[in-house]
Amino acid sequence: MKEKGILTVVSGFSGSGKGTIMKGLLEKYQDYALSISCTTRNPRCGEEHGKEYFFVSQEEFEKMIDKEDLIEYANYVGNYYGTPKSYVEEQLESGKDVILEIEMVGAIKVKEKFPDTLLLFITPPSVSELKKRLIGRGTETKEVIEDRIKRAAEEAAIMDKYDYLIVNDDLEDAIEEVHSIIKNERRRCFRNQDFIEKIKEELKGDF
């Protein structure tokens, strides 16, 4: 029997480099499946259905909510975003480790629903480094950067709810850390109940 995969939620401040880490992880290792979210927002130039997002109508999305087809969902600025349950469950059953890259409120919801979820938080080594990275992009206005810092402050308040903190100081190290944490997670006792029960039974058999 194939071992079931681990469900991992990865979050992090805007500017933490979590997207780059995920990209590197998926390129380097074949063990992972990245969950693709559904959204009702319009595709941006270059975005493909089934790649960046599944683009669906509001009616379709609300039907998914009613049928409990979503692990979590939220509404931002008038658009729905959500994680389809079926894809995640299929991948986990097939033994793949599934990664959801979602924001913190969604992450906490997933953990409440599936307590076995592993929560990883990616952070730059310091706030000054975070600011440097946000400014360094050169693509954002001062207002957008200030908004992101403000949002980071809100997010920092619930960082404690995560299982692990990955300090993204060096990209390769961060990729290896994420990989190693997820691999080790398979050795957690609560994920090996079948094995433990088997050992107990066999040892009992002797007397």
Next chain:
Amino acid sequence: MKEKGILTVVSGFSGSGKGTIMKGLLEKYQDYALSISCTTRNPRCGEEHGKEYFFVSQEEFEKMIDKEDLIEYANYVGNYYGTPKSYVEEQLESGKDVILEIEMVGAIKVKEKFPDTLLLFITPPSVSELKKRLIGRGTETKEVIEDRIKRAAEEAAIMDKYDYLIVNDDLEDAIEEVHSIIKNERRRCFRNQDFIEKIKEELKGDF
């Protein structure tokens, strides 16, 4: 400031190979300090004070109990065995990861006293393999082997209380798994409260 070390308790069935894994781990990596227990039993041939055990008198041992100088202790067949607190604390403060190789009842006591303790359980891949290893030693009588199996059955009942289960199928793999689990433990959010508080403070400062 040097990061504080991780306190890890390693237990496992007799015949699980935990002693060999610990020996290999300490030979391969310099990051660990193995805690040495105190005992009131007499040294066996070849055993040295301060190497296998600290050999102390009953009076000395009971003084340590009274002064709360022991993390845990127990009495087996008329002899005391215990883990001296000062050595463990000094090593942890200096940043070393300290390993206690103690039996399960002691392990649970340590976890109750120090909830941050990491509990690792080493098991052979199956009960038949466990028996093969016990018999294969060729040094034990049938009664001793049966006693060990009986004890393993008792121990199996509290395996669930451990954090991780290491299946000792291949020695090198098992050494690497133990090392990697302890290293990753440093990334746990609850062990990075100072860093999290610092980030929170710095982000707050902006508004």
